[in-house]
Amino acid sequence: MSEGLRERKKRETRLRISDIATGLFMARGFDNVTVAEVARAADVSVNTVFNYFATKEDLLLDRTPEVEELLVRVFLERGPGESVLQAVRRDFLEALGAGHYRYGFHEGGDVFIRIIEASPSLSARVREMNETREHRLAEAVADELDADPDDLTPAVVAAQIGATLRTVVGYAVRRMLAGETVEAIAPDLRRQAEHAFALLEKGIGDYGARREGRQRS
Amino acid sequence: MSEGLRERKKRETRLRISDIATGLFMARGFDNVTVAEVARAADVSVNTVFNYFATKEDLLLDRTPEVEELLVRVFLERGPGESVLQAVRRDFLEALGAGHYRYGFHEGGDVFIRIIEASPSLSARVREMNETREHRLAEAVADELDADPDDLTPAVVAAQIGATLRTVVGYAVRRMLAGETVEAIAPDLRRQAEHAFALLEKGIGDYGARREGRQRS
DNA sequence: CACTAATTTTTAAGTCACTGCAAAATTTGT
DNA sequence: ACAAATTTTGCAGTGACTTAAAAATTAGTG
Structure with a gap:
């Protein structure tokens, strides 16, 4: 049955x-x-x-739930001693290296990007997706660290990580719209991502770092 | 005539x-x-x-152009030695202190917030507004510092500042929706804002600081 | 004032996403 | 084979928005 x-x-x-x-x-x-x-x-x-x-x-955007939970998953499965930011950066760079471009939605290449970019309502949808993705991460972080309900830190960190991610992905999108392939962009993209996250890390420090001997996965 | x-x-x-x-x-x-x-x-x-x-x-959202240019103006009019983040934070706290709540759109109180929050299409519009507000800031920063076109730093900084701002404003919005007045929230809001921006500042440092003896306004 | 050109407003007809509802078709369990 | 549950369809809206042409208003000129 x-x-x-x-x-x-x-x-x-x-x-x-x-x-x-x-x-x-x-x-x-x-x-x-x-x-x-x-x-x-x-x-x-x-x-x-x-x-x-x-x-x-x-x-078209049928897989939004997966995208929205992506950061939460990365966060929850982070390694010992790894901070929220470290986990996200690592996962992003891994995805980039493996050619699994899960941060630019879909492996279909630039076709999807073009469709979305050309349609206001689809772009709006993507913005909404990004927002809830950050909210989910903020929730998960606040939950696991059992932060005070009045502590904005989880939300701030999630929003800043999301902003960084969006900026870096936006860079890739722009170049792909100009006709370049993901492979061609990858090296620059990696450099840009490292730089962008470094910019954030000095401020976030080890916030959200899972303490040793307490990891889950 | x-x-x-x-x-x-x-x-x-x-x-x-x-x-x-x-x-x-x-x-x-x-x-x-x-x-x-x-x-x-x-x-x-x-x-x-x-x-x-x-x-x-x-x-309803007829004044979006002003909102979209707000951060650019704050940036361009920043004082000597003041960084992008410092300028935005100062302006935000000034607005808060003066009761001029220009960061939560409109001085009409919570009425507008309620209308917007209740309507998906209006919320979408606000998200779009936030995005272009960050883009404008990024442009202005890149322009004034004449950054390399391939340097993502202005965009990253603008996005992170925008994210921080949005999170803090979101906090205020939530409490206003719960029935509190701006005045009642102000002290907490100030504290949260300072904390959120501090979180970001350690990473951004003095990036975008106007060099002495070269200011405009 | 009269008359024409430019501009604004209206009218009319249509497109398209999306909804609500009742009838029809299909599947399920017995 | 039959009834109940579920899915699909047809039909008639609603409401934002578009397009094109007629009608009204305003501007400029002699």
């Missing part, structure tokens, strides 16, 4: 709609494709589309 | 629409008021409303 016909069909339909929508968006841009077209191409009614996806933006 | 009838009427009409819209939004919330209602109350057609304001959000 792992999965009934109903569940399977739902999963398939959802995936089909999302895939077809993404394809159309890539081919013609987000704002030049209507939900009705997506529905027609996926052979469902418009209402069914909205049954699976709350907004048109969700058709 | 200071101002013809036509210009005066335009100015008046624009102001009337904006004022009436703001009044309606305050009374019944942003999403419970249609543009058609605003138009009817202002005794113009819907198209005239859109003639003056590009979006419904602009009916």
Whole structure:
């Protein structure tokens, strides 16, 4: 009784709609494709589309939950003695080195970036995503360090880390929009990231560092 | 030949629409008021409303340009030896002390905050505003220090300052939504701001400090 | 004042995301 | 095979926003 016909069909339909929508968006841009077209191409009614996806933006940005939890995960899985900032920087650089570009959403290359950058509503969505990503991190940090509810430090640190990350990613985005590949940018990007995080680290110090002999993972 | 009838009427009409819209939004919330209602109350057609304001959000957030240039102005007018961060912090604390709450948009008290917080599209607009505010600051800093185009430092610093500011303001907003007045929050807010900026300062140091004998204002 | 050009306002018709609801189709368990 | 639960669809909105052309207003000139 792992999965009934109903569940399977739902999963398939959802995936089909999302895939077809993404394809159309890539081919013609987000704002030049209507939900009705997506529905027609996926052979469902418009209402069914909205049954699976709350907004048109969700058709493309379906993995936002993962992105929003990314920093929390990195924080919770950080090594002994590693500070919040150290963990994020390490994970970012690892991702960069491994070619897994999880910080620029999607491994699809610059196609997604172009779609998002060209659409105001998608850009707005990404900003929202960044915000909640920082809020989640702040929560997690405050929680694990059981900080005083009136202590803004977790929120400040999370926001500053998020700001740094966004700036560095923004740099990469700009160069990718100019036509360069991730591989071509990587060395510069690494340098910029190290510099940007260093700028922040001297201020944050070891705040949030997990104490030795108390680590989780 | 200071101002013809036509210009005066335009100015008046624009102001009337904006004022009436703001009044309606305050009374019944942003999403419970249609543009058609605003138009009817202002005794113009819907198209005239859109003639003056590009979006419904602009009916309320009409002063965004000022907010977006705020940090640039503070930066450009900073005193001798004062760093970017020092200037922003000083201006923020001055505003707080003087009761001029220009960092929490509008002196109207918590009413605006409530309207904005209750409306997703307005919140999105505020996020966008914050972003361009940081971009403007980054531009101005890079410009005045004539930084290398590949130097991310101005952008990183601007983003981190913006993040800090947003966090502190967010703290105030939360307490105001809980019913407290600005005056009641002020002391805590001051302390939090000093702490948050201190957190950042140790990392930023004197970056962006105007060199002695070279100031502008 | 009269008359024309420029500008603003309105009217009308439409697009598109998204909602609510009831009917129809499908799946499930028995 | 039948009834209950669930999913899909059709239909009729709502509301922000666009476009284009007609109508009203204002400006400038003789």
